Amino acid sequence: GEDVEQSLFLSVREGDSSVINCTYTDSSSTYLYWYKQEPGAGLQLLTYIFSNMDMKQDQRLTVLLNKKDKHLSLRIADTQTGDSAIYFCAESRTGANNLFFGTGTRLTVIP
Amino acid sequence: DTEVTQTPKHLVMGMTNKKSLKCEQHMGHRAMYWYKQKAKKPPELMFVYSYEKLSINESVPSRFSPECPNSSLLNLHLHALQPEDSALYLCASSSQWGTGGVLAGELFFGEGSRLTVL
Numbered sequence: 001g002e003d004v005e006q007s008l009f010l011s012v013r014e015g016d017s018s019v020i021n022c023t024y025t026d027s028s029s030t031y032l033y034w035y036k037q038e039p040g041a042g043l044q045l046l047t048y049i050f051s052n053m054d055m056k057q058d059q060r061l062t063v064l065l066n067k068k069d070k071h072l073s074l075r076i077a078d079t080q081t082g083d084s085a086i087y088f089c090a091e092s093r094t095g096a097n098n099l100f101f102g103t104g105t106r107l108t109v110i111p
Numbered sequence: 112d113t114e115v116t117q118t119p120k121h122l123v124m125g126m127t128n129k130k131s132l133k134c135e136q137h138m139g140h141r142a143m144y145w146y147k148q149k150a151k152k153p154p155e156l157m158f159v160y161s162y163e164k165l166s167i168n169e170s171v172p173s174r175f176s177p178e179c180p181n182s183s184l185l186n187l188h189l190h191a192l193q194p195e196d197s198a199l200y201l202c203a204s205s206s207q208w209g210t211g212g213v214l215a216g217e218l219f220f221g222e223g224s225r226l227t228v229l
Contacts, residue, residue: 033218042117042201043154043220088153097142097167099218101153 004102006089011108018079020105022072022089032065033090033099034074043088046074076107084109114138115221117202123227126192132224134185134202140219143185145177146201148223154201160185192228199223 003025012018024032033048049056049063049072056063062075072089086106090099115136124130134143142161146154159167160179168177174196176188185202202221 035220040225042115042222043203045217045219048217097159097161098144098156104151104153 004089004091004100006087006102006105008103009106009108011110012079013110014079014081016079018074018076018083018107018109020074020076020087020089020107022074022102024070024072024089024091024100024102026091026093026100027070028094029070029091030094031092032063032072033092034061034063035088035090037086037088037104039085046087079107079109081109081111083107115202115204115219117200117221117224119224120222121225121227123229124189124192125229126194128192129188129190131189132187132200132202132226134187134221135183136204136219137183138204138206138219139182140204140206141182142205143179144203144205144218145185145187146203146220148199148201150198158187189226192226194228197226197228199225 006022029051031048031050034046035043036046037043047058047061047063049065054065060077064073076083086104088104089102092099118133144159145157147157148154156169157171158177163179163182174191178186201223203218205218
């Protein structure tokens with residue numbers, strides 16, 4: 001994950017919007033992903049975006065991709081306590097049969 | 112069915128034991144993966160099987176031995192592990208295995224097997 005970076009922690013109040021950011025360095029990214037991991041559980045795929053798109057919306061989730069700046073973000077509208085988890089961004093790259101994960105952002109939602 | 116099922120959920124073993132982790136998917140996916148995840152860290156790739164053949168081994172010690180008996184099953188055989196091997200072991204699968212070997216589309220993860228080595 002050394003080429004994919006995220007801030008480690010984010011706290012928001014219930015009902016506010018959360019924005020989780022991710023930066024990557026490899027220009028051969030093909031798809032970019034957001035995964036959610038609750039304590040003791042596996043990774044749940046939330047959404048993903050093809051690298052030639054700049055936005056994708058899915059209910060409360062909005063993904064923004066700035067390919068020029070290699071910056072990906074996940075916005076969660078009306079954040080709920082059930083959204084508290086670790087969020088990982090990940091990328092797939094041309095020629096690599098794997099995902100490259102970010103360091104993960106722990107989101108804490110304060111009631 | 113978009114599930115990847117892993118068993119057991121928890122495993123405690125001694126350093127001289129031999130045990131196995133199992134993973135199953137019925138989505139028709141032809142690529143299956145083993146990841147290792149330590150606490151508060153991202154998953155680290157261990158092995159990738161593509162069409163039941165080992166295609167990636169990320170320099171994993173031989174005390175971990177993967178096996179893919181058929182396209183739906185993936186095992187990880189464990190022998191003579193060390194306490195530092197304690198971690199969450201995640202299985203994943205993907206249907207997209209495009210030209211050039213690029214992962215395209217969704218990678219589905221199981222809930223993981225939490226391994227403790229005493």
